[in-house]
Amino acid sequence: MTLTAHVPTGHASRYLQQLCKHWSHKFDTDFDAEQGRIAFPMGPIRMTAAPDTLTVTIEPNGDADVERFKQVVADHLDRFAFREAPLTFDWQ
Template structure:
């Protein structure tokens, strides 16, 4: 099951780079200003910066608690986006 959220923000590139840097101390990450991938234990997190949105995609492992996975991602991004928080996640 793959879930994707389009998160409205004009700071998508900044937030994806901050999240990648934050988790790079614990997990394997790949990141540039337009995209990022984090090898998270519950499954990979992929992000893409658009002009007015951050597109976040998670691929939970079969044993992952999907609700917790979504919450962890949202809470961490909200920390970096404290001026805009809470960000709107429309998981589909």
């Protein structure tokens, strides 16, 4: 299963990098200003930054609580985006 959300924001690159840096102390991460990957325990997270959108893709493991996974990602990004939070996640 793969779920993707297109999150409208003018600060996609900043939030992508902040989230990757935040979790780099616990998990394997790889990122630059435009793309990021986090080896999260519930499954991998991939992000892509565009000028007005942060695209977030999660691939929950078979035993992962999908709703919790989505909420953890959204909550962390909302913390970094506190000036414009809550961000809109249209998971598909």
